[in-house]
Amino acid sequence: MWKLKPPLEMPLSLKYNYILEQLTPHDPAITGNKLSAEEEFPNLSKNQTCMANVLTVQMYKRLRGRATQSGFTLDDVIQPGVDQSEHSCIRMPGCVAGDAESYTVFMQFFDPLIELYHSGYQASGKHKSDMNPENLKGGSDLDGQYVLGCRVSAGRDVDGFSFPPHCSRGERRALEKLAIAVFHVMNDEFKGTYHSLKNLSEEDCQDLTNAGILTDNLVTPKMFSSGMARDWPDARGVWHNDMKNFIVWVNKEDHLRITFMQQGGNLKQVFTKYSLGIKMLEEIYCQKKHPFIWKDNLGYVLTCPSELGTGLRGSVHIRLKYISKHEKFDEILQRLRLEKLTGDAFASTESGVCDISNSDRIGFSEVQLLQFLADGIKLLINMDKNIQHGKSIHDLIPAHK
Amino acid sequence: MASVLSQVVDNMKASGILTLVGAGSVAAGYLLARYRMKAGNLYLARFLRLALNMAITFSRALCNGKASGILTLVGAGALAASYLLARDCMEAGSKLRKLYPASADYPDLRKHGNLMASYLTPEIYARLRDKVTSSGYTLDQCIQTGVDNPGHEHSFIKSIGIVAGDEESYEVFADIFYPVIRERHNGYDPRTMRQPTDLDASKIRNGQFDEKYVLSSRVRTGRSIRGLSMPPACTRAERREVERVTVDALAGLKGDLAGRYYSLSNMTEKEQQQLIDDHFMFEKSVNPFMLSTRMLRDWPDARGIWHNHDKTFLIWINEEDHTRVISMEKGGNMKRVFETFCRGLKEVERLILEKGLELMWNERPGYILSSPSNLGTGLRAGVHMKLPMLSKDPRFPEILDSLRLEERGPRGENTEDIDGVVDISNLDRLGTSEVEQVQVVVDGVNYLTQCEKRLQRGQDIKVPSPLTHKFISDNTIGK
Numbered sequence: 120m121w122k123l124k125p126p127l128e129m130p131l132s133l134k135y136n137y138i139l140e141q142l143t144p145h146d147p148a149i150t151g152n153k154l155s156a157e158e159e160f161p162n163l164s165k166n167q168t169c170m171a172n173v174l175t176v177q178m179y180k181r182l183r184g185r186a187t188q189s190g191f192t193l194d195d196v197i198q199p200g201v202d203q204s205e206h207s208c209i210r211m212p213g214c215v216a217g218d219a220e221s222y223t224v225f226m227q228f229f230d231p232l233i234e235l236y237h238s239g240y241q242a243s244g245k246h247k248s249d250m251n252p253e254n255l256k257g258g259s260d261l262d263g264q265y266v267l268g269c270r271v272s273a274g275r276d277v278d279g280f281s282f283p284p285h286c287s288r289g290e291r292r293a294l295e296k297l298a299i300a301v302f303h304v305m306n307d308e309f310k311g312t313y314h315s316l317k318n319l320s321e322e323d324c325q326d327l328t329n330a331g332i333l334t335d336n337l338v339t340p341k342m343f344s345s346g347m348a349r350d351w352p353d354a355r356g357v358w359h360n361d362m363k364n365f366i367v368w369v370n371k372e373d374h375l376r377i378t379f380m381q382q383g384g385n386l387k388q389v390f391t392k393y394s395l396g397i398k399m400l401e402e403i404y405c406q407k408k409h410p411f412i413w414k415d416n417l418g419y420v421l422t423c424p425s426e427l428g429t430g431l432r433g434s435v436h437i438r439l440k441y442i443s444k445h446e447k448f449d450e451i452l453q454r455l456r457l458e459k460l461t462g463d464a465f466a467s468t469e470s471g472v473c474d475i476s477n478s479d480r481i482g483f484s485e486v487q488l489l490q491f492l493a494d495g496i497k498l499l500i501n502m503d504k505n506i507q508h509g510k511s512i513h514d515l516i517p518a519h520k
Numbered sequence: 521m522a523s524v525l526s527q528v529v530d531n532m533k534a535s536g537i538l539t540l541v542g543a544g545s546v547a548a549g550y551l552l553a554r555y556r557m558k559a560g561n562l563y564l565a566r567f568l569r570l571a572l573n574m575a576i577t578f579s580r581a582l583c584n585g586k587a588s589g590i591l592t593l594v595g596a597g598a599l600a601a602s603y604l605l606a607r608d609c610m611e612a613g614s615k616l617r618k619l620y621p622a623s624a625d626y627p628d629l630r631k632h633g634n635l636m637a638s639y640l641t642p643e644i645y646a647r648l649r650d651k652v653t654s655s656g657y658t659l660d661q662c663i664q665t666g667v668d669n670p671g672h673e674h675s676f677i678k679s680i681g682i683v684a685g686d687e688e689s690y691e692v693f694a695d696i697f698y699p700v701i702r703e704r705h706n707g708y709d710p711r712t713m714r715q716p717t718d719l720d721a722s723k724i725r726n727g728q729f730d731e732k733y734v735l736s737s738r739v740r741t742g743r744s745i746r747g748l749s750m751p752p753a754c755t756r757a758e759r760r761e762v763e764r765v766t767v768d769a770l771a772g773l774k775g776d777l778a779g780r781y782y783s784l785s786n787m788t789e790k791e792q793q794q795l796i797d798d799h800f801m802f803e804k805s806v807n808p809f810m811l812s813t814r815m816l817r818d819w820p821d822a823r824g825i826w827h828n829h830d831k832t833f834l835i836w837i838n839e840e841d842h843t844r845v846i847s848m849e850k851g852g853n854m855k856r857v858f859e860t861f862c863r864g865l866k867e868v869e870r871l872i873l874e875k876g877l878e879l880m881w882n883e884r885p886g887y888i889l890s891s892p893s894n895l896g897t898g899l900r901a902g903v904h905m906k907l908p909m910l911s912k913d914p915r916f917p918e919i920l921d922s923l924r925l926e927e928r929g930p931r932g933e934n935t936e937d938i939d940g941v942v943d944i945s946n947l948d949r950l951g952t953s954e955v956e957q958v959q960v961v962v963d964g965v966n967y968l969t970q971c972e973k974r975l976q977r978g979q980d981i982k983v984p985s986p987l988t989h990k991f992i993s994d995n996t997i998g999k
Contacts, residue, residue: 154755154757154758155757159755159757161756161821162818198818201818201821202817202819287620287625287660288625289621290619293620293624343812344816348668349664349812350664350668351668353667
């Protein structure tokens, strides 16, 4: 019945895909194709971001005609990096993804970028997730004199919606509605209240600021240039449980940003409660037919390529009076696969209070990352004690992990 | 539609006609889509060829009465599909993301106090949301700055809250632009009224101000180049094209207008400091209104300042518009400033036209710029003046309103005043000619200096009666 021959070009089209792309007729939706790619190529001479190190004119030529299903183009991907050229450094990715599909449509750009930013991770490799707190050894008894608080936080994006740089108002509001429905179902120690940023009363505002949830710099310049700050504060909000230590931000930089924080040095307990909470959220979202986006090679898919994989940032608020002034502090941190958070409101160099967190996101499971953190913090506390008592720390300096 | 057709068909039992209808509609659909193929993708034609083959095999194999219903289904289905595909290809950009109805996407403007918010109804939004100009600019991009910056509901001068990305936006989104223009420009109706142009500086009277009060005088306007989209919508290549073309044209300026171009990305420290000292420099704005308009993308690529050696005439390139033409001097000789301005502007326009380009001008809205408040002449003639007593007088806003003037801080729009130094300039840009607007400023500034002198002597001042003006509309021509 089907007396039709399949089109002959099929196998060849895979091989010469890029020539076919150049021959496709002009789509008026993709603007900016009137002038040539060389003229459109951004000036990256003073740009130090990862994006600038990866993007070449040939890559731009090939990819600029493409767009994802929802209309996100390569120009939108690289816009934050181009705008940031004056204050850029290699630790900035300089690009954003508008939806999960961007990572496949612009694979030729994102794969080298991921390999460059997350040095040592092959974009085709497999990423494993392990959130079982039993596997974490130690970490429950970090010295309370040094460690002021622990916090574990990660982002999650929900399937079926495009990401904050690109979503329309309707999508964002639907996401908020979905999130509120999910929060209603949460129970036990995760019962809480949702505050929409638009309708925040004075006293709520004061409460949230005192709890450290609402800070001054919610909207950063990067958010403006990537489009995440559009229509602020429409459909944005924060949910917290009654004890105000489990916090979920809705529609800020990712669809959800889930944090658990606690005073004191019990990192393991923080991780246990955090993984309980996030598992509960994941199940409820699955029931609502909008699971978290996960890919085998990229882990949890998030807006910023720097947060791919686990998306996990475990950090410790710690007072290290002596070692923080040591000349080799940065090198030690790097060897321990940790990093110091900059630009923190509470970090002051005189008293040595700073935030230390893991520097990797992908290639290691959550348990492994927190293991680095726990072991590294123990070592740093030992070093600090040694310096305080005048001993040398030379033999304590670790080899690179 | 298909099921209704098939019911009708069964009743009529006209099988031969129906196979023809089926095959014919499929063929029509194929032809429709073929003409649209320029806008669409390659696979469309292939799909429709398949559909046509399918229908023909069907009709050959099953040519009897029972299958007529199936055939109409096939034909109607193929026709509907090809029509929808063809229609979608026409709006290929906007079809991609409209999974949500317009009511879900309508912004929450209840706490907003700008002009855009007062005129954007859900009906207008639903009508315009899916439209796209030829450079891909959408309504959401136009209104983004108004949605992000609510403004104050009871402030004296409401902000506009909407920008245009290219010349076409004013037509495609006319339903929201025209009411905003009407309110901002005193009831000027771009559909029926005409914009006069008059750049004869000799008509200015009393153009020398008292220099004890007036510190500096400045006249600025903007010009856009037709065929290239404006800063909110332009791509990097378009912006570079504007820079290239303008700098090329300006190289032809001679005499006291001859000068040099300074590109923002290649400036030395010394040059930058010199430009700041001369009050010529512009920097990346931190104004929240600007951040949401997408005008600050790719900073400082293709931005720059051109000024003449005498430092009286300068041009900003790719700041808020393609070009901003400015003439300024210290002191109070507004007549000379306006004279340099007219001369320089005419020369610049002539040079750009010589290169084979056109300026964005239309006799109805006048010169077209990115903000609707700058339509018409785009002219802002202003002075920095010292009014220590008058600026604190509670009648000051009323006086300014009657004189058709507006006050800004000396650092530009949306800033506060410093030591009683205020920036006084004209409010009106559309409906009157350049000479008339500068005359309004001259008369107003002279009146304000008088008021200040009277206040300093301890005498009382009077609020003047409001100025009136009649627009030139199509009905008044010939009277």
